[in-house]
Amino acid sequence: MLFKTKQLFKNVHFQKKIILISLLSSIIPLILLTIIGVFVIQFFIQQQEKSAYEDNVTSIRYQLETKINSYQDSLLFLANNASLIQELSKQRFSNYSQYDLYKNTVVPLFQSVTFQKNDIQKITLFTSLDLYDHGEYVKQINEESIVHLFDQQKTTDVRSYFDEDNQLLYFYTTIFLKGNSIDTQNFLVLTIEPSTLFTHLNAISNEPYDLLIYSESDHLVYQFERLTQQEARQSNQLIKPAALDTDPIILNNQWRVVFVKTAQTVFSSTFYLITAASVLFLIVLIFLIISSWWLAKTVVHPVNALTKQMASFSMEHLKIKDFYESTDEIGQLYTNFQQMLDQIHKLINEVYQAEIKQRKYELRALQAQINPHFFYNSLALISNTAMIHRQPEISEMAHLLSHFYRLSLNQGNSRLTVQKELALTITYAKIQQKMHHHSFDLQVSIDERTKEYDMINLLLQPFVENAIFHGIDHIEDDRRGVLTIRSYCSDHHLLFEVHDNGPGMSPEQLKSITEKTNTHYGIHNVCQRIALYYGVENALKITSSPENGTRVRLKLPFYLPKVPNDQFPK
Known part of the structure; x- marks a missing residue:
């Protein structure tokens, strides 16, 4: 089955393959x-x-535990107050002793607590002792007392009770007295309005939520609901609110808190995300289909056209009829095919005209032998004539020119010894010295070991020319120009340096020095020749600064690849 599928795919039209693979x-x-x-x-x-x-x-x-702990601490502070316990533990209470108890002990203690915590509505001591009622501070326990609804266990723990009828919250604890009064009942009670305890719980979240708080006796102390209203408003939506909740929260005083929050944000975001992703997917899919069709059209159509022309190709017509004008890969294919046809045409003509071309090559070779000798002999005649007429400067100049061109032409060869290349370069520098009326000095440092190696010709002369015309000629102070030519060996490489003490170059000039321009054509040519003959890159390094001038450093391998001279470009 797989093999049949592969065969079927191979036989599918090229344009359909591109569309299918792209999609x-x-x-x-x-x-x-x-x-x-x-x-x-x-x-x-x-x-x-x-x-x-x-x-x-x-x-x-x-929030809850902070406030509840503060209430518990206040109750325990009062329940353990030594003065209060000592006064309440007396056997009998006269009117005066009761007055003194209320004025100097009970009222100041209770007021000190309520003064610090203004959310406490009142503090009351409910007792079975033989005491008169004293406002809201002391109450006798009777049948109507709220304490009958409290937990009657004798413990110092702070407990709570919620009065649903009056919507009041009580925190209470038991006071244990000394002596015979130990069997009496004494409850210390804090009365709180729930709104003061739960005032900030209706703004916990901006999202709808339910909050239920139960006391340790499982009485519903507080309730806040917003989910039901939210669901009513959103009943027509595709995604209805879901809830986020966990196990009930158990506070330190054993209250149970149930917090249920809507997750509408999560599912609404997901819904909008899926919708946006679906729309984007459809847009991208349409774009892919159009782009695949356009790709197939722009690529396959010109290839098909070229295929038809190749099928109808004949040796009598070596030209493409409908040429593809674009410069992309298809255009290169058309161009290469036409170049191949042109090359075939050229080879055919070369076969017919081989003898004529051979005669022309022989004539050019003869001219190449005659012309340099004529030029050298002419310069030698000028040198001799100048010596006869006692003109040594003219004679030396003619001799230098003859020596320079003899070395540079090198009998038509592209390679020569380092010794000859250095002699050619130094000769050129001496000619420039004479042309500049000896306005600069020439310093030469040659390592004798470098002379025995071979290299390609005319590599150093462009750098000497640039050092003179773009370096030394631009010295504006009183310094005398100095041109230094140096060669030495290092790490299996030949190294050549050309240094001038000119004004140097800016970073922009240094960056563009190797680009092919009218000004730096020679340097660009040197770089290309090194890459062609030696097969190395980055052989040239140029450094320049206003203080030190410009230094050109050329690093070449010891051995030039052994290629026959007639295979080198001339």
Whole structure:
């Protein structure tokens, strides 16, 4: 089955192959990227929502426990007050002793607590002792007392009770007295309005939530609901609110807090994300189909046209009829095919005209032998004539020119010894010295070991020319120009340096020095020749600064590849 599928695909038209491959290579990653992106973003949204929920829970716990602990601390402070216990533990109470108890002990203690905590409505001592009622501070326990609804266990723990009828919250504890009064009942009670305790719990989150708080006796102390209203408003949406909740929160005083928060944000974001991803997927899919069709059209059509021309090709017509004008790869294919036809035509003509060309080459070779000798002899005649007429400067100049051109032409060869290349370069520098009326000095340092090696000709002369015309000629102070030519060996390489003490170059000039321009054509040519003959890059290094002038450093391998001279460009 797989083999048949491969064969079927091989026989499919080229244009259909391109469309099919383009769609498959684009749609599959797009689908995977869309799915993974949706799940990843949804995961982070859910994690963010859970983190916000945990922050809400922490805030609820902190607010409640902070206030409840403050109430408990206040009660325990009063219940353990030594003065209060000592006064209440007396056997009998006269009117004066009761007055003294209320004025100097009970009222100041209770007021000190309520003064510090203004959210405490009142503090009351409910007792079975033989005491008169004293306002809201002391109450006799009777059948109508609220304490009958309290937990009657004798313990110093602070407990709570919620009066649903009066919507009041009580925190109470038992006071244990000394002596015979130990069997009496004494409850110290803090009365709180729930609104003062739960005042900030209706703004825990901007999202709808339910908050239920139960006392340790499982009485509903506080209730805040917003989910039901939110659901009513959003009943027509595709995704209805879900809830985020965990196990009930148990506070230190055994209160139970149930916090339920909507997760509408998570699912709404997911819904909008899926919708946006679907729309984007459709847009990209349409774009891919159009681009695949356009790709097939722009690539396959010119290839088909070229195929038809190749099929109808004949030796009588070596030209493409409908040429593809673009410069892309298809255009290069047309161009290369036409060049191949032109080369075939050229080879055919060369076969017919080989004898004529051979005669021309022989004539050119003869001219190449005659012309240099004529030029050298002419310069030698000028030198001799100048000596006869006692003109040594003219004679030396003619001799230098003759020596320079004899070395530079090198009998038509492209390679020569380092010794001859250095002699050619130094000769050129001496000619320039005479042309500049000896306005600069020439310093030469030659390592004798370098002379025995071979190299390609005319590598150093362009750098000497640049050092003179772009370096030494631009010295504007009183310094005398100095041109230094140096050769030495290092690490299996020949190294040549040309240094001038001119004004140097700017970073922009140094960067563009090797570019092919009218000014630096010779340097660009040197770099190309080195890359061609030696097969190395970065052989040239140029450094320049205003203080030190310009230094050119050329690094070449010891051995020039052994290629016959007639195979080198001339």
